Amino acid sequence: MASSLPTIFYGPILHTLNHHTLQILPRALLAVAGGRIAWLIENVLPSDSGDTIRSAAASKGWHVARLHALKDGEFIIPGFIDTHTHAPQFPNLGRGQDYELLGWLHHITFPTESRFKDLEYARRTYESVVRRTLDCGTTTCCYYATLHEEATNILADVVHKLGQRAFVGKCNMDRESPDHYCEPSAQVSIEATQGTIQHIRGLKPAIPGMNLVHPILTPRFAISCTPELLGSLGELARVDRTLAIQTHISENPSEVDFVRTLFPDCRTYAHVYDAYGLLRENTVLAHGCHLDSDLLDAGADEEAISESEIELILSRGAGLSHCPTSNLNLRSGVARVGEWLDRGLKVSLGTDVSGGYSPSMLDAVRHASFCSKLVAMEHARKENSTLPVANGKPAPLGNRQLPLETLLFLATLGGAEVCNLASEVGNLVPGKSFDALVVSLRPETRNPNVWVEGDELQRSEESLQILLEKFLLCGDDRNIRAVYVAGRLAGGADASI
Amino acid sequence: MASSLPTIFYGPILHTLNHHTLQILPRALLAVAGGRIAWLIENVLPSDSGDTIRSAAASKGWHVARLHALKDGEFIIPGFIDTHTHAPQFPNLGRGQDYELLGWLHHITFPTESRFKDLEYARRTYESVVRRTLDCGTTTCCYYATLHEEATNILADVVHKLGQRAFVGKCNMDRESPDHYCEPSAQVSIEATQGTIQHIRGLKPAIPGMNLVHPILTPRFAISCTPELLGSLGELARVDRTLAIQTHISENPSEVDFVRTLFPDCRTYAHVYDAYGLLRENTVLAHGCHLDSDLLDAGADEEAISESEIELILSRGAGLSHCPTSNLNLRSGVARVGEWLDRGLKVSLGTDVSGGYSPSMLDAVRHASFCSKLVAMEHARKENSTLPVANGKPAPLGNRQLPLETLLFLATLGGAEVCNLASEVGNLVPGKSFDALVVSLRPETRNPNVWVEGDELQRSEESLQILLEKFLLCGDDRNIRAVYVAGRLAGGADASI
Structure with a gap:
């Protein structure tokens, strides 16, 4: 549909307002113009009358509009926001499940990434990557590319052409990497980074003023960056506060130990990034399984907590990308997401292909649920009790499974917050961009895992909550x-792009 | 294809010989006659010559045969054996993820199961259930039905008609169940059980002498069966050793505690079933997350170990169905599958719909991998080391992630062993029934999670192992x-049944 033509959707909308509030609008009329949600009317009846709907639209001053009336079993949710994935690793989906992080990087990942100096391979691969993530419902994606400037630019071009919202970052890595896949100096790395930033900012948006593709500084992780490189990246960031930043943190115990030996003057892993000015409100930190792990067992005092990694990240306004598929698959650890939310951190989900074996945020959601249940089981074993739920207030999540609304939040609005884009995307509020999925659980979709019976197709809030689950x-x-x-x-399955 | 017509498959075959041995036959010629694998020739060349293949067939005395030559990216594996699932719970797939076992039974499961007194609903539902499990690659399935005799017979009829191999059991449950869904007495339960046994044994096999559908005694779990009912079931089992048995064991801590109060004279949960003669070589025990949990923390002495649940199960020759999706989803626990295999137990996988949210054994495989990795992580945290691998001998699995061959084993041959059918199915050895899947990772299958590049389509053992992973x-x-x-x-996706 042409973005300038007003289009109206009529049907159920489900989205979150925060990490503990799911809003279900069974009969919503939503208008899109210029790529944005122009207005939204709740409780429009009768459900099946196109004429009524058109007149409601007309009352808003629009006489011509395309109407999409959803069928029973269909509903609209915000698009998924994948805050951590590696585009060049898609060819390895499902490979290397025996390894842990550092071995996996050397045996599985780096050999594949080094292939992207071949630009024809890069173009072919990235076309397929972006089509796949779009078809899996990812409307905003934080991509790591490789260390190659030109191949990174190609990824940005492909994202731009296919119309996804994304952050695209060239990896910075000038040490502790194999000879065949390592940048020769910090200076070379920075110049290439500046090249991709310039390239991405030169892309002309389809809707004037609405840039969908953004550059993002991407120091791979503290291990693969010399202090000189981190310092230069921090300087780039300092002079341009709009530049987003993404990196890895505290994924695996051996990695954390190695960082400690490389940066003996920094109190913690998070303090390394902070020391170079890389921790701020538009920084995306992937994993965090072992944040403050030294404080977990000991009876930490208030001073220790106030100087903890989580408090540092919180004070800088940076956000976390929880990557549960990857964390379980690479035996990295189980992140304490409920506790992060309770403490006010910005939290989102990442697929982390190919540490994670699935590009689908639905798998990230399921495995985030698993991880929270593992935390809950561990707590129940230790305490031999379950936490009481506070009246009225959102129940603390630190020691229990994440409920449905929190899972949807993490995959949508939580991602928007972590990307510092919450005023633009993440839920379906008027004024935001229309980044959304039309979901169908109807039998003709032929997914043998989905079972919907007739009485679940009624458009009650209860039925819609069951459909969402x-x-x-x-x-x-x-x-x-x-x-x-x-x-x-x-x-999407009905798109013919 | 008519089962009497010899059919020949040419292509790669991958199967396991035991829990630590994967056999890859890149160019196998396999003949099926009368439903069985008549013969198998390895390393037949040239790969693309139908004439050569036909003449090899002719040399075995067959002049007319249908040939299925697999394309690049296709291979054959044994059919999946799902040793634990609940057919009437498919309508609840994906529901109730907030509950633990006992609450989930009362709020989600029992209300749905009680609907199966409506035989029209039962027929419609079970047709869809069995088509779905078949399309997911399950060639042998251990089904729990409901407590209803007639609806259970309908499930057996549907399985029989659609040509799946299965065990079909009417649930026995005469206490600790809701009024609307509980049998009035042990006697009524036993009579209905005898009715379903007679019905299933009266089904006429498509291939004479090859019965695919078997009855199975199904005391739901110790909690829902009075001692009288368990005793009567044990008596049925005693007079007919061919009768298979399935039940649940040690799934959830609250369940284990409740069993202890109901059977104070029995040392452990396993001893309850043993006391009633229900633990033997054709017994399938689902879950087992908390088997011998009292021995885990204490420094158990030899006597305690010799009287443990695992030793009892081992001595009786019973087998376990590990249901990882369900165990994580219902916060039940993490079973110690590697240790079970090391100690010689028969182990298999179950989807446990709808405690598990997927009918696909592929999800069971992935989540079994997760569970083994969680055990490995816990071990690494405690020991701060990894286990050495013994030279030549199979490496012990107790404290590490399950490797690829073990995962495939659990989903196939392990299931055959647990069902006491290892002489009939589980791998592709001449003489066994041809229960098998043609798998394709070719791009036209349009699964966005699967990425295969040209060089992985070569039929080398290494490439095939990557494709399997x-x-x-x-x-x-x-x-x-x-x-x-x-x-x-x-x-299967190409079947038009």
Whole structure:
């Protein structure tokens, strides 16, 4: 659909307002113009009358509009925001499940990434990567590319062409990497980074003023960056506060130990990034399984807590990308996401392909649920009790499984917050961009895991909540019929792009 | 294909010989006649010559045969054996993820199961259930039905009609269940059980002498059966040693505690079943997350170990069904599968729908891998070391992640052992039934999680091992093109049944 033509959707909308509030609008009328949600009317009746809907639209001053009336079993949710994935690692999906992080990087990952000096391979691969993530419902994606400037630019071009919202970063890595896949100096790394920033900022948006592709500084992780390189990246960041930053933190115990030996003057892993000015409100930190792990067992005093990694990240306004599939697959650890949310951190989900074996945020949601349940089981074993739920207030999540609304939040609005884009995307509030999925659990989608019976197709709030739970736990790309980014159809099972 | 017509498959075959040995046959010629694997020739060249293949067939005395030559990216594996699932719970797939076992039974499960007194609902539901499990590649399935005799018979009829190999059991439950869903007495329960046994044994096999559907005694779990009912079931089992038995064991800590109060004279949960003669070589025990949990923390002495649950189960020859999706989803626990295998137990996998949210054994495989990695992480945290691997001998699995061959074993041959059917199914050895899947990772299968590049399509053992890993971690029903049970096409994406 042309982004300038007003389009109206009529049907159920489900989205979150914060990490503990799910809003279900069974009969919403939502108008999109210029890529944005122009207005939204709740409780429009009768459900099946196109004429009534058109007149409601007309009352808003629009006489011509395309109407998408959803069928029973269909609903709209915000698009998924994947805050951590590696585009060049898609060819390795499902490989190397026997390794832990550092061995896996050397045996599986680096040999594949080094292939992207071949630009024809890069173009072919990235086309398929971006089509896949779009079809899986990812409307905003934080991509790591490789260390190659030109191949990174190609990824940005592909994202731009296919209409996804994304952050695209060239990896910075000038040490502790194999000879065939390591940058020769900090200076070379910085110049290439400046090249990709310039390239991405030169892309002309389809809707004037609405840039979908953003550059992002991407120091791979503290291990692979010399202090000189980190310092130069910090300087780039300092002179341009709009530049986003992404990196890895506290994924694996051996990695954390190695960082400690490389940066003996820094109190913690988080303090390394902070020392170089890389921890701020638009920084995306992936993993965090072992943040403050030294404080967990000891009876930490208030001073220790006030100087902890989590408090540092919180004070800088940086956000975390929880990557549960990867964390379980590479035996990295189980992140304490509920506690992060309780303490006010910005938290989101990442697929972390190919440490994670799935590009689908639905798998990230399921495995985030698993991880929270593992934390809850560990707590129950230690305490032999379950936490009471406070009246009225959001129940603390630190020691229990994440409920449905929190899982949806992490995959959508939480991602927007971590990307510092919450005023733009993450839920379906008027004024935001229309980044959304039309989900269908109807039988013709032919996913054998999804079972919906007739009485669940009524558009009551209760039925819709059941459909949402079934979609998050059992759905796949076949249930994502249309994927809109800034109002434009960009993917999904019914898209013919 | 008619089961009497010899059919020949040419292509790669991957299967296991035991829990630590994967056999890869890149160019196998396999003949099926009368539902069985008549012969298998390895290393047949040239790969693309139908004439050569036909003449090899002719040399075995067959002049007319249908030939299935697999394409690049396709291979054959044994059919999956799901040793624990609940057919009437499929309508609840993906529901109730906030509950633990006992609350989940009362709020989600029992209300749904009680609907199966409606036989029209039962027929409609079970048709869809069995088609789905077949399309997911399950060639042998251990089904729990409901407590209803007639609906259980309908499930057996549907399984029989659709050509799946299965055990079908009417649930026995005469206490600790809701009024609307509880049998009135042990006697009524036993009579209905005898009715279903008679019904199933009266089904006429498509291939004479090859019965695919078997009855199975199904005391739901110790909690829901009075001692009188367990005693009567034990008596049925005693007079007919061919009768298989399935039940639940040590799934959840609250369940284990409750069993202890109901059977104060029995040393452990396993001893309850043993006391009633229900623990033997054709018993399938689901879950076992907390088997011998009292011995884990204490420094158990030899006497305690010799009287442990695992030793009892081992001595009786019973087998376990590990249900990792369910165990994580219902916060039940993490089973110690590697240790079970090291100690010689028969172990298999179950989807446990709908405690598990997926009917696919591929999800069971992935989550079994997760669970083993959680055990490995816990061990590494405690010991701060990894286990040495013994030279030549199979490496002990107790404290490490399950390797690829073990994961495939659990989903196939391990299941056959637990079902006491290892002489009939589980791998592709001449003489066994041809229960097998044609798997394809070719791009036209359109699964966005599966990525295969040109050089991985070579039929080397190394490439095939990569394809197998990608299939187990990233594949879904779209990659299962044909499902054969006893040589008959019974499901899969290319089947038109």
